[in-house]
Amino acid sequence: MITAGVDVGAKYMKIVLLEDGKNVLKRANGIVGFDIVKSATEVFEKALLDVGLKRDQIIRVTATGMGRKAVHKKPPVKPGEIVPDVIADAKGTYHLVPAVRTVIDVGAEEGRGVKVGENGKVKDFVINERCAAGAGTFIETMARALEVGVEDMGLLALKATKAIPMNAQCCVFAESEVVTLIHSKVSKEDISKAIHDAMAGRIASMVLRIGVEKEVVLIGGVARNPGFLPPLKKELNTEVIVPEHPQYVGALGAALLAFEMEGK
Amino acid sequence: MSEKSKEFWRWREYRHTMPDMDWHGAKMVTAGVDIGSVGSKTVIMLDGELYAYSVMRTGGVSEETAIRVMNWALEETGLKTKNVHCIVGTGYGRVNVPFAKRTITEIACHARGAHYIYGPTVRTVLDIGGQDCKAIRCDERGKVMSFLMNDKCAAGTGRGLEVFADLIRVPIEELGKASLNVEKEPPPVSNTCVIFAKAESVALLRQGWQKEKVAAAYHLAMVNRIIDLLTRVGIEKDFVVTGGVAKNTGIVSRLERNLGIKSLEPKLDPILAGAMGAALFAKALYEKQLGLR
Secondary structure (H helix, E strand, C coil), rough: EEEEEECCCCCCCEEEEEEEEEEEEEEEEEEECCCHHHHHHHHHHHHHHHHHHCHEEEEEEEEECCCCCHHHCCCCCCCCEECHHHHHHHHHHHCCCCCCCEEECCCCCCEEEEEECCCCCEEEEEEEEECHHHHHHHHHHHHHHCCHHHHHHHHHHHHHCCCCCCCCHHHHHHHHHHHHHHHHCCHHHHHHHHHHHHHHHHHHHHHCCCCCCCCEEEEEEHHCCCCHHHHHHHHCCCCCECCHHHHHHHHHHHHHHHHHHHCC | CCCCCCCCCCCCCEEEECCCCHHHCCCCCEEEEEEEEEEEEEEEEEEEEEEEEEEECCCCHHHHHHHHHHHHHHHHCCCHEEEEEEEEEEEHHHHHHHCEEEEHHHHHHHHHHHHHHHHHCCCCEEEECCCCCCEEEEEECEEEEEEEEEECCCCCHHHHHHHHHHHHHCCCCHHHHHHCCCCCCCCCCCCCCCCHHHHHHHHHHHHCCCCCHHHHHHHHHHHHHHHHHHHHHHHCCEEEEECCCHCHHHHHHHHHHHCCCCCCCCCCCCCEEEEEEEEHHHHHHHHHHHHCC
């Protein structure tokens, strides 16, 4: 029995095709363009083609992410349910790391902290969807100010020789601050570290509001950034697990939920 | 400069010396230097009356800016910094004013300056600067009773408007007026964050919205945010707007409309309120030094 999870994020659309609620058959992603339904159709159809499946062989599809409502009634996702991101996050993470108690999901435009019970159910959560400084966009915007590729930001931060504070708590203000730091001859490595430290501090203080219990798992696109993990561990004063393919965990959770719903 | 690389955010720097005033006969020459995060201002006063001022953009090194903005205000007056009896520094970069006798917070200076510019009936001062927004309540003497400040987020500040001016390619000084050029007020931009609001505005432009309409939606969102701050501090008549954004009619007229209160008309350039307050504090300090108070 094959189910699918579609996670329509602010920037990327992620799809997971799942067999019997266990084996991942396919992971696929694409940029969410201007036309969300068109992007979803392309990513979905390509994923199906890659594994040689037809749409009607997918028993059930569940959509999550901020654009979930735009796709769930449209083909090829139709007929599908929608689930909130925090539930998909908890489900997907619990499947990969059953000991998880705290999920931290940092995406392009949103950051979330989810407290998970022993059964993988959501106990509490906190979301920042208002401020770009607590999401991947922050690092992206700062990369532009520093004139380096966003994928190089994390590696640069790891090469820093000293920790300098960043005062601005806003993307727009931080941009000016980065320019000032460049003019004061601070190295790009140190500036990059300051950027990651500042963002980790913000995410940590948000997650601390719901209480951080072990094990802590970091998922979402920003989890792939190696510069973000060390300051996050330091801020939370605990180990942080990053699963393989962290950006697909929400989609995996949605596919798992589709499987469970089918069983009922 | 090509149209594409034009910097629409760039606002004009200016200075002025009052004609018919001469410092030679003045007993007290005092100055206030307000180093803001985006703009720096100097006010020179002769016996507590405005004599000369300058407004320029803050550079990377606050100390250099302080010297430049001071010298520029003194230009054409024949005065030198050493002839000024007392100087007070204020604003975000106040500790970097090398020749200041004292520093005083911009909150106190804005209240004091607004009291001078608008008269003793002023009770609520809304100062919208480059990188912060302050709602201040003051008494009949221009003394601060309470205040609230947003200096963490660009939404609701001049910097947000600068970003927006570049986005829709309308010079910052014309932006407010352009935003009023709509038949009907559109719904406000739904995102608070300037970064997200920018993306939302791009989508609106792509949908075919006129730039004036998008500007109106952005201004309205900003005004709603400022009203939140004002409501929390408790707005009381008479109400005034100071700081650089006071010149944006799109912000001020919407604030007045949505609050149902008219703000007082400024008798002097409202961007000078902080520096003016500092110059008045400098006068008080000098009087104390002379044993006059």
